Amino acid sequence: MGIVLDVRDLAVRFDTHGGSLRAVDGVSFRLKAGETLGLVGESGSGKSVTNLALLGLIPSPPGAIESGTVMFDGRDLLKLPTSELRKLRGNRISMIFQDPMTSLNPLLTVGRQLGEVLEVHQGMSRREASKRAAKGLGDVGIPAPEERLEAYPHELSGGMRQRVMIAMALLCDPEVLIADEPTTALDVTIQAQILELLADLQQRRGTAIIMITHDLGVVAGMADRVNVMYAGRVVESAPVRPLFRSPAHPYTRALLASIPRLAASTDEDLAAIPGSPPDLADLPPGCAFGPRCTRVRDECRAAAPPLVELDGDAARRAACIDSDVLHTESPSSAEGPR
């Protein structure tokens, strides 16, 4: 499969009152056509900033791209002038955000908002655009799409609004869809509808999806590959099944061990991770996870370990000096019951 997006060594800095901080620090990944890449991390891990940077949406100041390249269709997105980026955004690369209420314009009908995308990017007439917009709404499972074109966002339920956002993002048949916590604000039964819809649309159109989420369940069900982020860096990258079966970074492993499971009743304490995610303006020396890690040693404090291929497994990478040991032992033997 072809690579549609190639991100190399991306670094984003923010100058805040509390000092200068690096929100994204040397992130590299490739996205293949038709695949779903999960980007997992907690608040402040850099997962959203990474994707805003791809689209040239980092506010400057306080933000600045320090380094990196983002290759898409032979061009570096980070070097494109805004006018060129605008032609791509919402057209060949689209984005869905967590909160559909704030990303839709409350003063415009659904039909106008969708129609505008087509008029701008595809030069359609109003009538053509409106017809195509209705088809787009139908594709995402909205009943009576022609009538819905006249509706304002506040007249729709949360799940319907998210469908409208997805319809809008897919109107121009993008090669890449970036979904930033697309179901976090929704109830689980509606989340199931939206995730099913995304998987179905992806299969039909071959769209590559970057799925940003903190929910390990969403990743387990949706992603082909996963990048786990911590304090601005990718600390582990692996195909989804091996990642959950034999996590090779202590953070991934601890995160998986700490969540309560729906599939079992237990009265034992959860294996909580001590401490909290670090302050990016005041990172510990060496590995940022060090202060919370059970395996931490002097070497860990000396320098942050680079993200390197695991022994004998070219598909997996991890940034820990113990990764080769970790991924060969099963997490259940080391961390108690899952």
Next chain:
Amino acid sequence: MTTPLLQVQGLSKHFPVGGRGLLGKPRAWLEAVSEVSFNLERGQSLGLVGESGCGKSTTARTIIGLHPSTAGSVKLDGAELTGLSRKAWLPHRRRMQMIFQDPYGSLDPRQTVASILAEPLAIHGLAKPRERKLRALALLDAVGLNPRHVNRYPHEFSGGQRQRIGIARALALEPDILICDEPVSALDVSIQAQIINLLKDLQDRFELAYLFIAHDLAVVRHLCDEVCVMYLGRIVERASRTDLFEAPQHPYTRALLSAVPLADPELEAQRRRIVLEGDVPSPTNPPTGCAFHPRCADRERVPGGKCSSERPKLEPREGERVNACHLERAANEAS
């Protein structure tokens, strides 16, 4: 039989909506909570689950007296709480405290931790001013915070630590019942387990009863002994955690459980998901009959369109469980 610690019987809360008509009567009622009943025993945890708008938070707020109830009864150790004046409520409120979802919004940013923790004691006239400070230090220690930070302000703490302060404040009055409204959903994943463990630990130490409201069903399974599933203001199923999670009976419970993504790609690939059609209907205009019937995949299996014409009663089934479903009723009678 001994009196349950908390006994909720037929509790309803309806809100007037749409302004008032000609004679000052409300134009419409939003039936947020209808005929909710359950018992909660000392040292036990009861989970209230359901999607947004199902009435779980309103139930909790009505129990603790933040909303006057429309009908029904709430008894604490056999003493009726509904209809009490503010003053008559005060001694009971000491025994029932609440923890909120948002650790940022529920602490006054201008108060130090010492003053946040001393305030409930002062309101209830429980300790001399000098003793209050000592109590505050002991409380911080109990929730795993450094007592030396007692003079700090909320903004100097992380989200998880702030939630610990909220828990310490709720414990200040040595309550019997803690009502926890989504206590971990605003926290980072790596912090949630710390707070869940803390809640369990405190329950064991102080024999606390928890009324636990959460949309994360895995958290509920981990923490609760019994679970009530609510849909559109009513309990549709109540069972022990093992019965509910391993053998859900109500079609809504089954759909809800199957919708939760599992953090295990292999299980995810195997399971068959029940995807519900449509959205939760509006509580101002609930469907006739069973409120769940427009989304229910099993309604065709009940003859005579009974699901859309007659509301199923919440009835006991085999084992210590209840649910409200015509299909389950038929199955139960057949067995």
